[in-house]
Amino acid sequence: xxxxxxxxxxxxxxxxxxxxxxxxxxxxxxxxxxxxxxxxxxxxxxxxxxxxxxxxxxxxxxxxxxxxxxxxxxxxxxxxxxxxxxxxxxxxxxxxxxxxxxxxxxxxxxxxxxxxxxxxxxxxxxxxxxxxxxxxxxxxxxxxxxxxxxxxxxxxxxxxxxxxxxxxxxxxxxxxxxxxxxxxxxxxxxxxxxxxxxxxxxxxxxxxxxxxxxxxxxxxxxxxxxxxxxxxxxxxxxxxxxxxxxxxxxxxxxxxxxxxxxxxxxxx
Numbered sequence: 001x002x003x004x005x006x007x008x009x010x011x012x013x014x015x016x017x018x019x020x021x022x023x024x025x026x027x028x029x030x031x032x033x034x035x036x037x038x039x040x041x042x043x044x045x046x047x048x049x050x051x052x053x054x055x056x057x058x059x060x061x062x063x064x065x066x067x068x069x070x071x072x073x074x075x076x077x078x079x080x081x082x083x084x085x086x087x088x089x090x091x092x093x094x095x096x097x098x099x100x101x102x103x104x105x106x107x108x109x110x111x112x113x114x115x116x117x118x119x120x121x122x123x124x125x126x127x128x129x130x131x132x133x134x135x136x137x138x139x140x141x142x143x144x145x146x147x148x149x150x151x152x153x154x155x156x157x158x159x160x161x162x163x164x165x166x167x168x169x170x171x172x173x174x175x176x177x178x179x180x181x182x183x184x185x186x187x188x189x190x191x192x193x194x195x196x197x198x199x200x201x202x203x204x205x206x207x208x209x210x211x212x213x214x215x216x217x218x219x220x221x222x223x224x225x226x227x228x229x230x231x232x233x234x235x236x237x238x239x240x241x242x243x244x245x246x247x248x249x250x251x252x253x254x255x256x257x258x259x260x261x262x263x264x265x266x267x268x
Contacts, residue, residue, distance in 0.1 A: 015261045015264055016257060018260070019256070019257075019260045022260070023257055024253075026253060026256035027249045027250075027253035027256070028249070030248040030249055030252020030253070031248045031252065033248050033252075034246070034247055034251075035248070043119065043120075043236040044119070044236060044237055045117065045118055045119070045120055045121040045124050045232065045234065045236060045237065046115055046233075046237045047118070047121065047127070047231065048232070049113070049114055049128045049230045050226060050227040050228060051113075051114065051132060051224065051225075051226055051227070052110065052224070052226070052227050053110060053224065054136070054139040054140065054142070054143050054223050054224040055143075055220065055221060055222055056143050056150060056216075057150055057216065057221055058215060058220040060110065061139050061146070062142055064105045064106070065105050068104065068105050068112050070138075071101055071114065071131075072098050072103065073098060074092070074094030074097075074098050076094070077094055077097055077098075077131065078134050078137075081097075081127070081131055084126050084127050084129075085116065085127035086118070100117065101114045101116060102114070114128065114131065115128075116128050116131075117237065121233065121235075122232070124232050125232040128230050132224070132230075136224040136225075147216075147221070150212065150216055153212060154209070154212050154213070157212065158209065160205055161206060161209060164201045164205060
């Protein structure tokens with residue numbers, strides 16, 4: 001017959017009473033192991049950076065979500081970055097670094113947040129600074145084609161404006177007088193109409209040129225940059241010795257109880 005819940009509870013309590021010495025000993029040994037682990041573990045200091053995408057004329061060169069996925073690729077990082085992050089000697093340095101960055105996209109703004117833990121706050125900060133440098137170089141390459149197109153458009157507008165102004169000046173209509181009996185009336189009217197047309201064209205070109213010049217300056221066109229400076233407080237965020245000792249004691253005690261309970265249930 002199956003035991004009732006109360007009988008099972010009694011068995012559990014009896015196991016603890018009968019083997020409390022062993023259970024306490026197991027908890028103590030596990031606590032000692034946890035304490036040793038906590039004391040031997042090197043300190044960890046965390047640095048955090050928020051990155052804003054490069055943009056050309058108000059358009060980001062890549063979406064934040066795309067960058068976040070790229071940062072998960074082991075081959076995204078340069079050799080200099082692996083060295084700055086002290087992973088150049090590891091055969092899986094790129095993969096390890098990508099796993100430790102934990103990139104995330106801000107829900108309320110087009111930013112990507114990354115974090116890294118190092119042996120000191122300065123080392124963690126140096127690592128993130130190098131990673132941001134890699135991102136800047138890669139996004140600069142992405143921005144180059146669009147930037148060249150905009151610069152060519154700017155040069156074309158400047159040339160058209162110069163031609164329009166030059167042609168407009170070739171029609172001196174300021175002192176032109178109208179005389180309906182004048183045989184040159186048609187020519188004079190044509191000159192005035194042409195001059196007015198060039199005036200309108202020059203004005204339109206100047207507006208386009210001004211808009212494009214503004215679009216090619218900050219904040220519409222800018223390189224990859226950090227929203228703020230890298231945040232790297234000089235605070236150890238790694239496992240504390242008392243936490244590892246406490247968790248070790250709990251784990252050791254539970255394992256001992258489970259062992260003696262299983263032996264009582266199946267050992268007979």
